[in-house]
Amino acid sequence: MRNMLARRSDAAFYLVGGYFLLCVIVRLLRPDALEIDESTQAFLSQYFLVGYGSQPPFYGWLQHGLAEFFGISVATLSILKNSLLFLCCLFYGLAARQVASNRATPATAMLGVLTLPPVFFLAQKDLSHTVAALFAVSLFLFGFLRTLKAPSFGSYLITGIAVGIGVISKYNFVVVPIAAVLAILPEAALRKRIFDWRILLAVLAAVIIAAPHAYWLLHNLGNASNNTLAEMKEGGPSRHIPTFLLGTLSLTSATIQAIAPTVAVFALIFYRDIKTIARAQSEWTRVLGRMLIACFTLVLLVVIGVGATHIREKWLSLLIVLLPLYLAMKVDASGNAVELKLPRFAAVVAALVLIALAVLSGRAIVGPMLGYYSRVNTPYHAFADAILAEHGEPARILTTDGNTAGNLRTQFPNVLVEAPGGLATSELSQPLLVVWRVEGEYGEELPDRVATFLKKRDIALDGITPQYLAIPYSPDNAEKHVRFAYFWIAANQ
Known part of the structure; x- marks a missing residue:
C-alpha cells in the first residue's frame, strides 16, 4: 500500500471505497437487530412524505426509494448509509483537487475525513440524517470551490443542488453556505462570484429542491423544532452559571472533542513542520479558515439566542467536516512534500478506522460472551419465526x-407496521398482530396509548387476552431472555 500510494495518490479513492464496502460486510455479519436510527428509517421507509417530524426528509426519501426497489433489510439500510459516506469522501477529494497545488493533497484531505468521529465511529454506530448532510457539505464544497476557481453554469448548478439537498438533509446545514459567502467577501477576486448572474441558477435549483418541504415546515414548525430545542436545553439553567456561559462552555467542549482526533493525526504525521505549516497561507486557506470561524460564530449566536445549555458533538459534524480540508490546504501551502508522507498518513487513518470498526462489532459479539446483551442483540428474528x-x-x-x-x-418486510403517533391513518387490516416488549416481570397489560389507538379504530378487545413469549438472547442461555406480549386478532373477530 505504501508503494502504491507513493506512486499514485489517487489510489486512496479505491482504498476508501474498499473501507466502506468492508463496513457493509461487517454490518451484515453483526446481529440483525437495529439501532435507534436504523429502526426509525426502517419504520419510516414505508412512507413517502414531504415531512416526517423533527428531521428533514431527504434521507427518508432515499431509504424509501431503496426499499421500494429492493425491500427493507439490514443490507439496504447499511448500503445507503455507507454509499453516502463514500460519496461524501469522493466529492471532498474532488473539492480539494480544485484548489490544491500538490497532487497528494486531495487524498490527504479525503483521508482526513475518516478521522472525524461522526464518520469513523458515530456513523458506523447509528446515524442517518447527519450522513446525508455530510454528503451535501462535500458536494457543496466541490461546487463552491469549482465556482471560485473556474465558474461555469455547471459549477453554479452543482452548488445550488448541494444547498437544496443540504437544507432538506439537516436544518443546521444552512450555516455552511452563509459562512461560505461571508468567507469570500474580503477577497476582491472571489467576491465577484456572488454577483455573477449565474448565481440565480444556483438559487433556483436550491429553491426547487427545498420548496416542497419548506411549505410543509411552515405549517409544522413546532413539530420540526421542539425535540431539538428540548435536547439543546437538557440539564436546564444553573443558579450559579449564566445560561449563555453554559451554552458557550458546552459548545467549546463538544468542539474540542470533535476536532481532537483529526488534529492529532495531522500533528502526528507533520510534527516536524508544524511551525512552517502554521505560518503558511494561501488564498484558499484564508477562505476555509474564515468559513470555520464564521460557522462556529453563527452556531454560538444560535446557542446564546435559544438559551441552549447542552451541545452534542454530532450536531457539529457539518462544521468540523471543513477542518481536514483546511489542514490539508495549510500543508499544501507550506510546500511540504505531501506525497512522501501520504503512505504513513493513510496507515494511521487505517489503524484508527479499523480499530473503531472492530470495537463497534465486538460490542455485539463479545458482550454476550460476558453475559451483557444490548439493543443490538434483541432476538426479533426468533419472535418473528415463532x-x-x-x-x-x-x-x-x-x-x-x-x-x-x-x-x-x-x-415482516411485506407487512405495514404502525405505532401510535405514527404516520399511517388507514383502517387496520386483519389479521392484526399487536405486540409490545414487556419489561421485567410486570407490564403485561396493553399499554394505554395502544389501547386508545385501537378503540379509535373500533377494534374490540373484549375476551382477548395477551399471549407471552420469552425469547432467549442465545439458544445456549435461556436465563437471559426478552419477553414479548402480543394479541393476534384474526380476520373474523
Whole structure:
C-alpha cells in the first residue's frame, strides 16, 4: 500500500471505497437487530412524505426509494448509509483537487475525513440524517470551490443542488453556505462570484429542491423544532452559571472533542513542520479558515439566542467536516512534500478506522460472551419465526414504539407496521398482530396509548387476552431472555 500510494495518490479513492464496502460486510455479519436510527428509517421507509417530524426528509426519501426497489433489510439500510459516506469522501477529494497545488493533497484531505468521529465511529454506530448532510457539505464544497476557481453554469448548478439537498438533509446545514459567502467577501477576486448572474441558477435549483418541504415546515414548525430545542436545553439553567456561559462552555467542549482526533493525526504525521505549516497561507486557506470561524460564530449566536445549555458533538459534524480540508490546504501551502508522507498518513487513518470498526462489532459479539446483551442483540428474528410458525403472516402489525416497529418491519418486510403517533391513518387490516416488549416481570397489560389507538379504530378487545413469549438472547442461555406480549386478532373477530 505504501508503494502504491507513493506512486499514485489517487489510489486512496479505491482504498476508501474498499473501507466502506468492508463496513457493509461487517454490518451484515453483526446481529440483525437495529439501532435507534436504523429502526426509525426502517419504520419510516414505508412512507413517502414531504415531512416526517423533527428531521428533514431527504434521507427518508432515499431509504424509501431503496426499499421500494429492493425491500427493507439490514443490507439496504447499511448500503445507503455507507454509499453516502463514500460519496461524501469522493466529492471532498474532488473539492480539494480544485484548489490544491500538490497532487497528494486531495487524498490527504479525503483521508482526513475518516478521522472525524461522526464518520469513523458515530456513523458506523447509528446515524442517518447527519450522513446525508455530510454528503451535501462535500458536494457543496466541490461546487463552491469549482465556482471560485473556474465558474461555469455547471459549477453554479452543482452548488445550488448541494444547498437544496443540504437544507432538506439537516436544518443546521444552512450555516455552511452563509459562512461560505461571508468567507469570500474580503477577497476582491472571489467576491465577484456572488454577483455573477449565474448565481440565480444556483438559487433556483436550491429553491426547487427545498420548496416542497419548506411549505410543509411552515405549517409544522413546532413539530420540526421542539425535540431539538428540548435536547439543546437538557440539564436546564444553573443558579450559579449564566445560561449563555453554559451554552458557550458546552459548545467549546463538544468542539474540542470533535476536532481532537483529526488534529492529532495531522500533528502526528507533520510534527516536524508544524511551525512552517502554521505560518503558511494561501488564498484558499484564508477562505476555509474564515468559513470555520464564521460557522462556529453563527452556531454560538444560535446557542446564546435559544438559551441552549447542552451541545452534542454530532450536531457539529457539518462544521468540523471543513477542518481536514483546511489542514490539508495549510500543508499544501507550506510546500511540504505531501506525497512522501501520504503512505504513513493513510496507515494511521487505517489503524484508527479499523480499530473503531472492530470495537463497534465486538460490542455485539463479545458482550454476550460476558453475559451483557444490548439493543443490538434483541432476538426479533426468533419472535418473528415463532409468530409465523403459529399464526402465519399478519396483514398489519401494531406496536408501541418506533424501535420495535422498525425491527418488526425488517422481519415482516411485506407487512405495514404502525405505532401510535405514527404516520399511517388507514383502517387496520386483519389479521392484526399487536405486540409490545414487556419489561421485567410486570407490564403485561396493553399499554394505554395502544389501547386508545385501537378503540379509535373500533377494534374490540373484549375476551382477548395477551399471549407471552420469552425469547432467549442465545439458544445456549435461556436465563437471559426478552419477553414479548402480543394479541393476534384474526380476520373474523
